[in-house]
Amino acid sequence: MLQDILITGLINSGVYALLAVGFSLIFGVARIVNITHTAFYMVAAYLVYVLGHLWGWPAWLAIVAAVIAVTILGLLSYRLVIEPVREHETAVLISTIALAAIFQELMIIGFGGHYLSIPSLIDGYSQLAGVRMTNQQLLTLVIVAVTLVGVWLLLAKTRLGLAIRATAEDREVANLMGMNVRHVALWTMGISVGLAAIAGVVVAPLFVVDPLMWLDPLITVLAIVVLGGLGSLKGSVIGALIIGYVETSTVFLLPAGSFLKSAVALSIMVLVLVVRPEGLFGIAFEEER
Amino acid sequence: MVARVSPILRSWLAIALALIGGTAVAADPIRIAIIGPMGFIQGENQWRGAQLASDQINGKGGIQVGKEKRPIELIQVESNEMLSVSDATNAMERAITRNKADFVIGGFRSEAVLAMQDVAMDYEKIFLGVGAAHGELGTRVKDDYDRYKYWFRVAPTKSADLGKQIFAVLGTIAQELRSKLGHDKVRVAILAERAVWADPIVQAAQQNLPKLGMEVVGTWRPSAVATDVTAELSAINRANTDIIFTALSGPVGIVLGRQVGEMKLTAVPFGINVEAQKEGFWQATAGQANYISTLDTYAPVAITEETLPFIEAFEKRFGEAPAYTAATYDAIMLLRESIEATGTIDADELVAHMEKTTFRSAAGNLKFDEFHDPTWGPGFVTGLAVQWQDGKKVPFWPNGWQGVSYEGMQAFRFPERK
């Protein structure tokens, strides 16, 4: 039982971590709560289905193409829809909701409300300490780990990463220091959506693809990011681990209550916020301009 | 005639046709509204079944109402019930008051149908249910007959009867398992989605299975929209399960199908798995769904003389086998039989007639009980059980159950894998 929880929890947390880090990045740098984030994840999954399954492209090509296409879509969305209303926080929230709804409807129109499946990249299963997992799940874990390490390297060791971290910390000062804040925001948006796309591509063979698949992860990601503290990447990863394990534990320890896992995760988020309003690692910022 | 155009255009069309056509077209059509989630496969099937019936009937001139023949005019009404119950009630009222429907057929999602039923009963319109299994739709008829008598459930059989059917099939499977594997104790895991409709089935299973000589190793209740059941399956596998008893109606059914195959479990899933009834299930599970079995309504077996012609005509026209919501075909045929027998479209007279007759539908012999539900049992509607074998949905039950066997039944298969 314990091994089940440990391993399954790790897989779930990994996917959540990918989504949460992307979400947190764009919030930290541009103070944008991007509700469309998980909708990009959905579009990537559908793209892989179309390219890899319907059009028969080789798997690696479909994946790379899907990630690139969705990243471009994200950048376009940012320029056309989000940037113009950047100043009003609520307006940004609503336009991202509307955009997500548009993507959802486009998927419904294009593919119907049916559930679709993409074949796994690697078939079969493995046993690890008495726990049976599919090989696709293991592959997912590996990709997630590699991606997260890649993001960490980008942020810690490159100049762009430095610019991102600086802008996230204090936009005004970064601007004064000569960094082109708009460009940094654009790059960050690209990375953020790219991460969502990778998550979508990696998850597509694991789960079922349908036009409403963006709603549940959205709630969970919001819970994670808030729990970890908006704008803190460390917080996002740790939050993802916490929420991922809480959900998995709920499924295992309360088999009759496994539908409650979202509620439990959210309740934890609410509790943490009541005690510590800025999340675990968030910055308690005063009135910002 | 199928009319899916705006009322204004429709009246212009009618005038034009009347001028051109003369007396033959002047006969007032019988308007039948097909209401359902048209964007989803259930609604699609409802519409297709109706189209097939309507075209067949209109091809022969229409329905004989007393002295004149009146054609059927179908109205497609999108209920949006999957996303909004209030939209569904709006749509029902729209169908009756704006589209002037004489009869309404359809409905799928139980909570929406319960609300839509109220609206239809307000207007005393006959509402034939094709899709929702909830028992309350029928108990309302018994409790408040004068108000709810206009409701009849054509398909599926009510959930309580589905429950009886499951245990009948389960008994058959367990018997085969015992003789095949040589051991007596069959170990069953219950995997039912967390939903009100599944609760009585779970309870019944927990009580009845031991009486049938089977051991319940555990009960798992994932969410209907769960995207991952590897955790549950891992635990089920560790308990050396023989049969996974399923009660699933949501997409979790697909996830189950896929992951059982990917994890190469030896346990065989059987029960209710609505997703597994669909043609697209094999693709949706990426070809991993071998051995998944479920209850179903239509299969290429001769349940009655109507079954095979219906299925062939449906497949020929739409390229796919009909799902159970295509029973709108049976519903319209039932209406035709009743109208022609009574010579009127008056609702009260039709109700009286439908309560008395036994109608030979493609799903079985339809006789309504005091709840206006289809009678379940040998000689009436028994339902079928099907299993996915190598990409095809194969019917395997009833095959000698209580003397009932339809031509075309095949054998159940157990997973041979480690």
Place this chain on the structure above:
Amino acid sequence: MTVMRFVRRGLTFLRTEVFVLPSRIIVLLFALGLLALPLFTDDPYILRILIMTSLLATFAASWDFLAGYSGQVNFGHALFFGAAAYASALINVHAGLTPLVTIPLGALLAGALGALVGLLCLRLRGAYLSLTTLALPIILVSLFFAMPELTGGELGIRRVQRITNDRVINYYIAVVLMLAVCGILWKIGESKFGLILHALREDQVALRAAGINTTRYKILAFTISAVAAGLAGAVYGHFLRSVGPATLDVQLSFQAVIFGVVGGMVSIVGPVAAVFVLYPLTEYLADFEVFSAFRLLIFAVIVLLVLLFMPRGFVPWIRDRMETVCQRCKNRNTATRSSCRVCGTALR
């Protein structure tokens, strides 16, 4: 004689307060039109749509009061709508009390819940508050699913009594409720209480420094807004005769936000206008089969366009075309005027 005085006061009020501004004339005509509608048509379908629209408008207006005026942007407003609906339905079905009693009870319960949520969110700001409020109805829905014997699980509560079966009376109940609730909310917004809410939205720290008990006002804003939303929810439940988890749905909460922002926040009128334009439009489109698949898409596109071109909402946009603000005394005037009606300065 007092009748004459009353009439005279009413006419004076109309002359000095209402007829001076085109926007207020429109509001008056709109209210009169709604009230007079049943004289011209008794089509039950149209009345049904308008009933739903009015209830939704009440809901959206209550959200604006909370999010617009007091600045606490609630992303889970459906919590109050649904909680009142469930409470009213449960009391009605199990205790057999008439809806005329259960509806106010449900609304009061929602109000208490509002106070609780306000208390919970006291220390939260901005996005944190929004996301917490988003989570609350989801948690409640899960709790309901865990108690299916009481709440009916995903099927909800059925056999809820109607207030009356007369469609026209139901219509008047919904419309009068909307006009009354919106009128009261607007009046509060214009009063001293409302002034404090405005200040609360702009700068809480300064307000506290001025000696005002911000805690009390924040919680009160939540409570009042919740009662209003609860009234709408309870009436909704009794009209549909069933109450299900859809009354607590995330989509419903989002709709409140969308109508508020698209119509124009901090105005009460804005959300109401948005609902009356958008909801019947999407219903009308449903009649045309071609469009029914595109309903949500069209809705979302309209929302985006309004946000891009009329960022403060379309009611302020329209109002700015018809009226100008006097530079000196800040009062609104009809755009065609050359001088301010209050202080006489020349208008540009």
